[in-house]
Amino acid sequence: MLTKLVHHKDALQPTRFINDAAFDWHYPERIQQLSRRHWTPMSVTRKAAAFLSNVPGKKVLDIGSGVGKFCLVAAQHYPHATFYGVEQRKELHRLALTTRDAMGIHNADFIHGNFTQIDLGEYDNFYFYNSFFENLDNNDRIDHQIEYSSSLYVYYSRYLFKALDSRPSGTRLVTFHSSENEVPPSFQVVDTSHDYQLKMWIKR
Ligand SMILES: C[S@@+](CC[C@H](N)C(=O)[O-])C[C@H]1O[C@@H](n2cnc3c(N)ncnc32)[C@H](O)[C@@H]1O
Structure with a gap:
């Protein structure tokens, strides 16, 4: 199911995955079945994470991180940024941590709780997949x-x-499938996917 190990500047990088099914296979079957509807597809993550990790050292927060799929795929592709997720459901948070450790990923971390309980000021950039819908x-x-x-x-x-x-x-x-009720007018769209479901924003 896995692609080959990738060598980069003498360091062994965590394994990358050839498609969504190969990645989802690391989770229990119930979680795999939720993937199409609830977890960000890898192709979307790659575009979003490229935009959010534009400068090395960025701290990116996924607001409502589920089982960590966005953060873990992003962390594999962009090792110079750190991807954090906050998730209200304890079971999903626990699965994110165990999957991260099983994959040997060091630049992703997960917080259990409601996003209203954490200091959003600690993060540089944000990802949001319509979590409140x-x-x-x-x-x-x-x-x-x-x-x-x-x-x-x-x-x-x-x-x-x-x-x-x-x-x-x-x-x-970055918003994905958002109604944009949570996006203030101080943020301007700078790029979108062809179907307008994925939007990149920068604050003026
Ligand atoms: C559509 S899923 C997206 C998961 C992940 N961002 C991804 O793309 O793979 C939204 C997640 O947000 C979580 N969520 C919803 N409201 C939340 C809140 N107020 N605080 C923390 N997590 C929340 C849900 O439990 C769910 O796991």
């Missing part, structure tokens, strides 16, 4: 372990809007 959508939910409500959707979107608006000029954001 589960509060509005009755279909294809990850599980039934948490409370869903439209008021939570509004609360989280406004919270992120304000937090992003207070970030310094030059902050980069």
Whole structure:
């Protein structure tokens, strides 16, 4: 299932994966089945992470990191940045950590909790795959372990809007399938995918 090991400047790099199925195979079957709907495809991650790790040493936060697929794929392709994820579901957070360790990835880390509980000021750039939409959508939910409500959707979107608006000029954001309710007008679109689902933003 794996591609060959890659040598780069004498250092052995963590294994890269040939496609989404090969990557997803590292998770339990239930998690694999959620992948198409809930975890970022590798081709999207590569584009998003290239934009977010434009300068070496950047700290990138995935807001709602699930089982860590975005962060782990990004970390493999962009070893000079560090990718962090914050995830509210304990089981998904635990799977992100065990998969990271099994893959030997050193530039990714995961925090368990609600994104409203952490200091977003510690990160340079942000990735957001429509994490709050589960509060509005009755279909294809990850599980039934948490409370869903439209008021939570509004609360989280406004919270992120304000937090992003207070970030310094030059902050980069990538949204995927977003309704953009959480993106303040101080962020300008600088690039999009052909279908407009993936958007790259920079704060003025
Ligand atoms: C669509 S999935 C994306 C996962 C990951 N970013 C990826 O692309 O592979 C969204 C995730 O956000 C998490 N999430 C939703 N609201 C959250 C919140 N307020 N704080 C932390 N995590 C949250 C959900 O539990 C879910 O795992």
